[in-house]
Amino acid sequence: MPISKAVIPAAGLGTRFLPATKAMPKEMLPVVDKPAIQYVVEEAVSAGLHDVLMITGRNKNALENHFDRATELEAQLLRKGDKRRLQEVELSNHLANMHYVRQGDPLGLGHAVLRAQMHVGKEAFAVLLGDDLIDERDVLLQRMIDIHDQHGTNVVALMEVDPALAHLYGVATIDKTEHDDVVRVTGLVEKPAPGTAPSNLAVIGRYVLQPDVFPVLEATTAGSGGEIQLTDALNTMAATQIGGGVLGVIFRGRRYDTGDRLDYLKAIVQIAATREDLGPDLMAWLKDFVAKA
Secondary structure: OOOOEEEEEOOOOOHHHOOOOOOOOHHHOEEOOEEHHHHHHHHHHHOOOOEEEEEEOOOOHHHHHHOOOOHHHHHHHHHHOOHHHHHHHHHOOOOOEEEEEEOOOOOOHHHHHHOOHHHHOOOOEEEEOOOEEEOOOOOOHHHHHHHHHHHOOEEEEEEEOOHHHHHHOEEEEEEEOOOOOEEEEEEEEEOOOOOOOOOOEEEEEEEEEOOOHHHHHHOOOOOHHHOOOHHHHHHHHHHHOHHHOEEEEEOOOOEEEOOOHHHHHHHHHHHHHOOOOOHHHHHHHHHHHHHHO
């Protein structure tokens, strides 16, 4: 059965961005002129996933509002004849078939994914984390779906990182395959102690999962940070070949991390610099600013 469902965990408190996230979900922080979460939904849709389930929490109503109609705003833009902005506002209304469920207790990423079980059922599905934005010019999710369709297995996205930073990620032990960008994952460890990581291949926020992951998550006990870790469940599946085991797609394209303040600022600059309407003026200003700094 073709994959059609995407799950986007969005229940985090966004404490790194306080006080900005005191009353606004971190997923709604703007990256240039769109909230970060819209980039993620657009990526899912571009890969053919039009059924999107968002795992939310308290004070996340702005997420639902963003992907719903803003009738008064649309009417005002229509009266003004501002067709361009009207189209931009209406775009998020029709991107995907949006569904929402609350996580309840903040028990970790694995628990958030488990909350999708009733919606996903017995189908394979994708998980996209909102902290990682993938440049629309680079193909990742579609490649992962293709690998899943060929092998009928779980697929995780991997990226080479500085070994000194590997302890900040889930890290994979791998065997090579006949494809340069595809590896067999034999083990996964979440945030290994500094200097103990088995490789420099870190898991980034894209997964294509078999429904077999749900009973494994139900049996997974709290791990790093006292939370139920998706990485731990996938480590079990890699070791036991449940759901066909785990393959990894090594991504060598452009990824923008919005997980902390500095990386968020870098992401805004990098994305704005690629825009025809903003890039030339921004780059000219940046050169002048850096020269005078």
